[in-house]
Amino acid sequence: MTPRLLICALLLLHLPALASAQQTQLEIPGLGDYEPAPMSPMYDPAEGTIRLDVEVKSKAGYPVTGLRQQDFTLQDNGRPSTIVTFQAFNGLRERPDPPVEVILVIDELNMEVGPQLQAAEDEAETFLRQNQGHLAQPVSIYRISKDGPWTGSYSPTDGNGLAEEIAHQSTRHVNWKKPDVSAHADPFTTRKPINFSVTASLDVLGAIAIEERRRPGRKLLFWLGPGWQIDRPIEGELLQRSIELCIRMREARIAIWEAAESPSSNDQGNPLPTHDIVDPTYPQDMESGTSNSRSVTLPLMAMQSGGGVLKARNNLFTLIAKRIEEGNCFYSLTFDAPRTVQVDEYHQVKVTVGQLDTTARTRAGYFDEPVFYDQPNPGIVPATVEQLKNALRGQGSFRS
Numbered sequence: 001m002t003p004r005l006l007i008c009a010l011l012l013l014h015l016p017a018l019a020s021a022q023q024t025q026l027e028i029p030g031l032g033d034y035e036p037a038p039m040s041p042m043y044d045p046a047e048g049t050i051r052l053d054v055e056v057k058s059k060a061g062y063p064v065t066g067l068r069q070q071d072f073t074l075q076d077n078g079r080p081s082t083i084v085t086f087q088a089f090n091g092l093r094e095r096p097d098p099p100v101e102v103i104l105v106i107d108e109l110n111m112e113v114g115p116q117l118q119a120a121e122d123e124a125e126t127f128l129r130q131n132q133g134h135l136a137q138p139v140s141i142y143r144i145s146k147d148g149p150w151t152g153s154y155s156p157t158d159g160n161g162l163a164e165e166i167a168h169q170s171t172r173h174v175n176w177k178k179p180d181v182s183a184h185a186d187p188f189t190t191r192k193p194i195n196f197s198v199t200a201s202l203d204v205l206g207a208i209a210i211e212e213r214r215r216p217g218r219k220l221l222f223w224l225g226p227g228w229q230i231d232r233p234i235e236g237e238l239l240q241r242s243i244e245l246c247i248r249m250r251e252a253r254i255a256i257w258e259a260a261e262s263p264s265s266n267d268q269g270n271p272l273p274t275h276d277i278v279d280p281t282y283p284q285d286m287e288s289g290t291s292n293s294r295s296v297t298l299p300l301m302a303m304q305s306g307g308g309v310l311k312a313r314n315n316l317f318t319l320i321a322k323r324i325e326e327g328n329c330f331y332s333l334t335f336d337a338p339r340t341v342q343v344d345e346y347h348q349v350k351v352t353v354g355q356l357d358t359t360a361r362t363r364a365g366y367f368d369e370p371v372f373y374d375q376p377n378p379g380i381v382p383a384t385v386e387q388l389k390n391a392l393r394g395q396g397s398f399r400s
Contacts, residue, residue: 046085047084047085047334048083048084048085048333048334048335048336048337049334049335049336049337049372050250050334050335050336050337050349050366051253051332051333051334052074052306052332052333052334052335052349052351052362052363053218053253053255053306053330053331053332053362053363054072054330054331054332054333054351054360054361054362055306055326055327055329055330055331055360055361055362056331056353056358056359056360056361057326057358057359057361058357058358059357059358063091063326063329064353064355064358065088065090065091065329066088066090067088067331067353067355068086068088069083069086069333070354071353071354071355072086072331072333072351072352072353072354072360073351073352073353073354074333074335074349074350074351075349075350075351075352076335076337076338076347076348076349077338077347077348078348078350081335081336081349082335082336083333083334083335084333084334084335084336085333085334086331086332086333087331087332087333088331089328089329089330089331089332090329091325091328091329095328096217096218096328096332097217098138098215098216098217099137099138099217099328100137100217100218100219100220100324100327100328101137101138101139101140101212101215101217101218101219101220102137102138102139102140102219102220102222102324103139103140103141103142103208103212103219103220103221103222103254104124104127104139104140104141104142104222104224105142105143105144105204105205105208105221105222105223105224105225106120106121106124106141106142106143106144106166106224106225107120107144107201107223107224107225107226107227108143108144108145108225109144109145109197109200109201109225110144110197110201110225110226110227110228111225111226119261120224120225120260121166121167123224123259123261123316123317123320124141124163124166124224124317125163125166125167126317127317127320127321128159128160128162128163128166129159129160129163130159130317130321131159132160133158133159133160133161133163134157134159135155135156135157135158135159136324137156137324137328138154138155138156138157139154139155139156139159139162140152140153140154140212141153141154141162141165141166142204142208143166143169144200144201144204152208152211153165197228198228198229198230198296201227201228201298202228202241202242202245202296205245205249205301206241206244206245206248208221208254209245209248209249209251209252209254210248210252212252212254213248213251213252215252217253218253218255218327218330218332219252219253219254219255220254220255220257220307220323220324220327221254221255221256221257221307222257222259222310222320222323223256223257223258223259223298223302224259224260225260226260226298227258227260227297227298227299228296228297228298229296229297229298230296230297238296242296243344243367245301246301246304246305246366246367247344247366247367249301249305250305250363250366254305255302255305255306255307255327256298256301256302256305256307257302257307257308257309257310257320257323258298258299258302258307258308258309258310259310259311259316259319259320260310260311260316261311261312261313261314261316262311262312262313303364304363304364304365305363306361306362306363306364308361310323333351336372337366337368337369337372338368339370339372339373340368340369340370341370342368342370343369343370344367344368344369345367345368345369346365346366346367346368347365347366347367347368348364348365349362349363349364349365349366
């Protein structure tokens with residue numbers, strides 16, 4: 001091999017690493033000078049390629065702790081799958097490190113300015129000022145504005161400081177420009193372009209996922225507001241964006257909860273039954289291209305992520321606090337995705353517990369990728385350091 005060919009070969013070998021390094025430095029719209037957290041390793045060789053955070057509850061609705069790995073059964077597309085690693089956290093002595101992060105998103109974009117928005121802000125402030133403003137675990141705050149700008153603030157302890165930022169709408173970062181909504185229209189149909197509030201909401205959620213995947217650990221995201229809905233089956237570019245968003249949310253270990261006040265909730269502020277709201281298996285329907293393809297809604301994405309819907313007549317912050325307390329009791333397990341040659345191959349997952357009268361909540365599924373099992377070319381013989389030096393000097397070759 002000539003020195004020129006060797007250099008080309010070395011560049012090709014290092015392209016994935018270079019691309020990864022460049023990706024971590026990409027500017028995220030809206031973050032501005034907000035310094036991102038260091039990128040954490042995506043996969044640990046000692047763990048499985050897919051991680052699931054699983055909450056187990058009794059029939060009465062209380063977290064079930066003290067379970068062991070042998071108590072769990074995992075199915076991938078209906079087939080038994082082996083659990084590679086297992087961890088149990090009970091919220092007391094056994095706590096995750098880092099702790100579970102809480103993310104509050106104030107969705108001004110999809111709310112009416114006035115009582116509805118004020119109520120959401122009040123609930124967020126009240127939640128943050130509990131315990132004299134001493135946060136039990138880290139909190140991130142994001143606000144989506146109708147004018148385009150949004151903010152990202154983070155604190156591991158200072159709830160009062162975050163509450164003040166919400167009250168005064170301070171610490172705004174760089175604005176991002178409203179896109180031309182006509183760009184989202186299908187050129188081959190007469191369908192209306194997708195509403196800006198929908199695309200902007202998805203863009204912001206994607207940016208949050210990209211930022212949060214830099215931080216290790218589990219996250220509970222509470223979307224304060226009515227969310228969004230695309231009232232037609234998704235396809236084309238929007239389908240690819242939705243799949244990409246699902247992947248990034250899984251990598252960031254984010255479970256979404258839509259949190260909004262609702263007059264239909266009971267006076268005790270109990271959540272509506274999430275299983276009656278949405279079918280969480282939508283990605284499989286989307287990819288099949290059948291008439292069962294579903295639109296993209298916030299509750300749908302919440303269920304897919306392992307979260308759900310929280311609605312209360314009042315005192316929504318107490319419901320959020322309760323959900324966080326329950327979310328600190330969970331089991332984290334990993335497994336290996338089956339080998340596939342198809343990109344974005346959707347797999348449904350199901351986790352069950354051997355004990356009677358228990359339910360397990362986790363992600364509805366994941367997208368299997370060929371890159372999970374990239375293997376070196378067996379025809380390539382590793383070169384020695386001496387061979388590399390000689391080749392760069394124009395001497396020798398790699399032929400064995």
